[in-house]
Amino acid sequence: MQLKEKVYKLKGKVFHYAWGGYAFLPALLGEDNSRLAPYAEYWLGAHALAPSELQTEQGAVPLSRLIAEDAVAALSQEVADRFGELPYLFKVQDVKDILSIQVHPSKQEAEKGFDREEALGIPRDAAHRNYKDRNHKPEMMVALSEFWLLHGFLPLAAIEKVLDETPEFNVLLPYFRKEGLQALYRLVMEMPQLDINFLLEDLVKREIRRKREGELTKEMPGWWVARLFETAPFTGEIDRAVFSIYLFNIVKVNPGEGVFQGAGIPHAYMEGQTMELMANSDNVLRGGLTPKHIDVPELLKQTSFQSIVPQIMKGEERLPGETLYPCPVADFGMARIRLTGGGQYSGQAASFEIIIVTEGGVLVNNSLVLKRGEAVAVLPGGEYTIDASGHALLFKAFIP
Numbered sequence: 152m153q154l155k156e157k158v159y160k161l162k163g164k165v166f167h168y169a170w171g172g173y174a175f176l177p178a179l180l181g182e183d184n185s186r187l188a189p190y191a192e193y194w195l196g197a198h199a200l201a202p203s204e205l206q207t208e209q210g211a212v213p214l215s216r217l218i219a220e221d222a223v224a225a226l227s228q229e230v231a232d233r234f235g236e237l238p239y240l241f242k243v244q245d246v247k248d249i250l251s252i253q254v255h256p257s258k259q260e261a262e263k264g265f266d267r268e269e270a271l272g273i274p275r276d277a278a279h280r281n282y283k284d285r286n287h288k289p290e291m292m293v294a295l296s297e298f299w300l301l302h303g304f305l306p307l308a309a310i311e312k313v314l315d316e317t318p319e320f321n322v323l324l325p326y327f328r329k330e331g332l333q334a335l336y337r338l339v340m341e342m343p344q345l346d347i348n349f350l351l352e353d354l355v356k357r358e359i360r361r362k363r364e365g366e367l368t369k370e371m372p373g374w375w376v377a378r379l380f381e382t383a384p385f386t387g388e389i390d391r392a393v394f395s396i397y398l399f400n401i402v403k404v405n406p407g408e409g410v411f412q413g414a415g416i417p418h419a420y421m422e423g424q425t426m427e428l429m430a431n432s433d434n435v436l437r438g439g440l441t442p443k444h445i446d447v448p449e450l451l452k453q454t455s456f457q458s459i460v461p462q463i464m465k466g467e468e469r470l471p472g473e474t475l476y477p478c479p480v481a482d483f484g485m486a487r488i489r490l491t492g493g494g495q496y497s498g499q500a501a502s503f504e505i506i507i508v509t510e511g512g513v514l515v516n517n518s519l520v521l522k523r524g525e526a527v528a529v530l531p532g533g534e535y536t537i538d539a540s541g542h543a544l545l546f547k548a549f550i551p
């Protein structure tokens with residue numbers, strides 16, 4: 152397929168997962184949501200599940216089709232040779248409820264897991280399949296609002312303090328001191344449900360009461376535990392992922408700040424709006440807080456049991472108005488572009504780029520008007536100039 156231009160509007164796809172919010176994404180995309188459907192994610196990319204469409208002079212063209220017909224023209228020779236596909240997926244997310252406790256595999260482990268499930272004859276769209284492809288799934292998020300997430304294990308001294316100061320966890324303290332973090336986490340994640348209920352019921356009820364009485368803040372695990380159970384009648388059936396909320400770092404990310412999550416880092420998004428950029432993969436190993444497939448043994452196999460101190464990225468200003476977020480992978484890079492009245496930003500795409508407007512509006516190449524929520528695709532070699540008459544905020548995905 153021959154395209155006359157190098158810059159086109161790009162239309163993505165909305166996913167209505169139950170954890171999504173009701174207002175942010177509909178407002179961003181200019182869609183009516185009077186029926187109050189959950190709007191969780193807006194995907195921009197060439198993922199087989201939901202390829203975006205270029206709005207061309209020949210009509211709407213799926214990005215996946217463009218790449219399949221001429222990967223070099225769509226991606227550049229270097230990217231086509233190295234990846235054979237668009238190696239990233241760009242998302243806008245609105246997290247209303249806590250997502251699943253999850254881990255992503257390394258590239259090597261994803262290849263082994265995919266080949267193993269292929270050999271077993273598990274359909275790729277089966278609900279109980281772990282490895283949907285042979286790719287890793289590192290992720291970079293940059294907050295659009297105040298954003299909260301769980302990210303990696305607490306320092307060992309902090310975990311010991313949690314076990315000591317939480318009455319229901321006192322029984323676990325000697326085991327942790329003797330066997331260590333990995334053994335402790337395996338114990339609680341493989342614990343029979345009746346034992347979990349017995350161990351955590353009083354804890355959950357106490358946290359609900361403390362939150363109602365204003366004794367908890369979002370920096371405290373009890374606030375999030377109470378939130379899980381306070382809106383529905385408490386039945387005593389307690390998700391084992393509650394343990395993770397006490398054992399992981401609770402991280403607050405302010406607008407414009409970012410967090411990178413590599414293979415093996417256990418995590419869960421909890422609240423807020425964010426831009427997320429990831430490798431083009433759907434490999435997720437889940438350990439709780441979800442109606443989707445849970446595979447605790449595989450999650451434990453792929454988890455890094457190292458305490459970490461979360462690294463919150465402020466980004467690096469390279470050009471006036473442009474902030475880059477260095478990612479330690481070859482699959483993707485992200486930039487945040489802030490323009491004020493009369494501001495201008497120019498670039499030339501080395502490979503396939505996606506740029507989305509999240510605030511304000513801009514004019515691209517003096518001809519293409521982009522409103523809030525609209526995006527453009529820039530093909531390799533494409534030059535562009537972005538002008539703003541007022542305040543505008545944009546995010547760009549590219550391949551380093």
